[in-house]
Amino acid sequence: MKPIWIVDDDQSIRFVLEKALAREQLAVRSFSNPREVLAALADDEPQVLVSDIRMPGGSGLDLLSKVKERAPNLPVIIMTAYSDLDSAVSAFQGGAFEYLPKPFDLTKAVELIRRAVDESVREEVNDERNAPAPEILGQAPAMQDVFRAIGRLSQSNVTVLITGESGSGKELVARALHRHSPRGDHGSNGPFIAINTAAIPKDLLESELFGHERGAFTGAQTMRRGRFEQADGGTLFLDEIGDMPFDLQTRLLRVLSDGQFYRVGGHQPLKANVRVIAATHQNLEERVRHGAFREDLFHRLNVIRLRLPPLRERSEDIPALARFFLQKSAKELGVEPKRITEEALDRLKVFSFPGNVRQLENVCHWLTVMAPAQVIEPKDLPPELLGPITPPSPAPLSAPPAHGMGMVEPPRPAPTPLPSYAPAAPxxxxxxxxxxxxxxxxxxxxxxxxxxxxxxxxxxxxxxxxxxxxxxxxxxxxxxxxxxxxxxxxxxxxxxxxxxxxxxxxxxxxxxxxxxxxx
The missing domain is CATH 1.10.10 (Arc Repressor Mutant, subunit A)
Incomplete structure (x- = not known):
């Protein structure tokens, strides 16, 4: 949290408030005149501003006006030894949070500042809630590389293979590629159809992809359009392509090669006017070497390789992601969003997150439901995040040139088993x-x-x-x-x-x- 700024030409007032707020674990920064405050605002901003009204070198009311121009939502408390009606009216008309006459009771002054802090945090939460949700969050260098690649690929409809660990957000990247693709054939104005090839039984996957004619097999009561037809003029996202059965890989290769396919039980060739984006968490080169994946299909899909980093390689993004997911969970559940302390965020940042962004989202949903207070502290985190943990491995300097697959999480030592406890033993x-x-x-x-x-x-x-x-x-x-x-x-x-x-x-x-x- 940002510090409380105190502006007063009286050093004793500054000293007393500094000590009282320090006891409340609130950071403080003090100024003796408005000019210093305005200069500091060029580079920083307080959580709450507490200002005297009459000071040499400037008025607290003038300072209030200038501060509100720069930071309209910043709570400002005006304090003065001259408790007259005009000052009070002017302070509130200028947008002051509260008016504090001197001499004041120190406990009540701290209480008032604490209320202003809470109001400030609520304003920040509301601003975040009302802000448009970003497509993909990420300030880490590895994610900036991904954003740059999406930008370059926005000029074409080339086939893309996205590699990355489970839960790292491959479908989000695929949707972003579709959304930013050129309009027209295979463009952003067409449909985006996603299918997880690992989640559909082998016997149904062919019909799911290519459709079937009526009577093609037992239970085929009507003709059904497959995902390729549904994605006509748009994008078909084939998730977990590495798990596709070998015989279906042959059919997919033919579609990618000549743009034609047949429904199951059909004799009329259909045109596939579709851009294909595939994704996998597996090492496809390794599967090719073991004969589990067709080499010609691999080369057909691997036109452009886009490697999505695991969350442990972009730990600096965890605070922004956590706040975003807490906002999202609160909105879905219809409750007040919870805030998370820097200490709790530091704990999240050193966890390896084997489930990547999806696991972090689940943790935030759990916290929204289970954390006992509105402010999440380290002790409120789920049990799996509270045990002894090993800091995540540093990100590799460059992606492996051969296959660009995500780094495999280093094996962690098995937990030491608890000894058996016999109540009688000392x-x-x-x-x-x-x-x-x-x-x-x-x-x-x-x-x-x-x-x-x-x-x-x-x-x-x-x-x-x-x-x-x-x-x-x-x-x-x-x-x-x-x-x-x-x-x-x-x-x-x-x-x-x-x-x-x-x-x-x-x-x-x-x-x-x-x-x-x-x-």
Whole structure:
């Protein structure tokens, strides 16, 4: 969030407000006169502006007027020791958020600034909500390369092969290519028809692509137009082309070669006036070498190769994508959009997202439904994002020249299995090979003996510099031991165990699943 700007020629006022706002974890920037503020506005903008009304070198009301010209939605609080009606009226007529007479109660002043911050954030959310949705979001260099390629391809209707991992947005790119293609044959004024060849059974795929005549097979009660006919004059997007059955690849090659095809059971050739865009997450060259994909079809499709980067190669786009998906989910569900903190965004940015943009969208939908507050913090993120994670691999300097396929996610180490928990066993016994202190050791300061035991073991581990053994004393183990002990005391009755632990029924159920205690 941007800082609060305070403008006052009185240094003591600036100091008091700075300290009070710092205690509220709000960033502050101070100015002694309006000229400094106007100069700073050339490069930056505050979340809220708090300004005195009478200062040497300029009036707070004049500053209000100039600020509103540059940033109409910026909340401005006017404060003054001269509490007269004219000043109040002028401030509100100028668009001030609130009028604060001096001397003011510091708690109430901070409360007022906090309300102005909330109003500012709501305005930002409304601006985002009303802004037209972009076709594809992306500021990362890898995505800028994709945008440039779409721009160059907008001048032709050439066949394009889009490669990229599942969930990376290949259909969005295909739609953008169609939308920005020249008008006319195969142009943007024609239909865009998409088909996922991996999602349709082999026996139905031929009819789905090319249509069928009445009576061509059992159940063919009427003639049916296939996707090639439906896409006439437009674009046919063949997703997951690498999974197309081998015999159908031959028929597709013939269509691409001479522009003609037959419906299933038909004898009349039909003209395919269609631009084909294909996509795959697979390495087609590898499938050609293994005889699973026709080499001649591969070369026919691979006229222009467009590689779509996985999300881990464009982590700088995650904040914008997350905010966009939170807005989208809120609109779909008819609720107020949730805001996400920078700390939570930082957590998202270091997650590898094997499911790419689609997984991020699902996470944002989950947060819209499940996050308990309007502001999403790191602790509100789904469990799979809260465990220990490895930062994503850096993006390759260049795409592999041979096939341009997406980088395969580096294998992550399998999670260390949780040890079995027997309620009767002492927790410190799992810290071997370090010896636990003698059970009769007197605790220091009257604290429970197990805390002293834990301190003793921690000191041994720290002195030995043994992080791999330190991993054995984790929060997960601590929680698991508490839950299993509570369940043992209630003979497995979860609601009673949750009550004893002081947590909710849903919480204990989620914890049991996360910790693998129900296996």
């Amino acid at each position: 927790m410190v016994a799992e810290a071997a090979p370090f010896a636990a202190p003698h059970p009769t050791a007197a605790p220091t300061g009257g604290e429970p003996s197990w805390l002293a035991d834990l301190e003793h073991i921690a000191r041994q581990m720290l002195d030995a510099n043994a992080p791999e053994i330190w991993d054995s004393l984790t929060t997960r183990q601590f929680e698991a031991r508490l839950i299993t002990t509570a369940l043992a005391s209630t003979r497995g009755r979860r609601i009673e165990a949750a009550q004893k632990l002081g947590i909710g029924r849903n919480t204990i159920t989620r914890k049991i699943q996360e910790l693998g205690l129900d296996d």
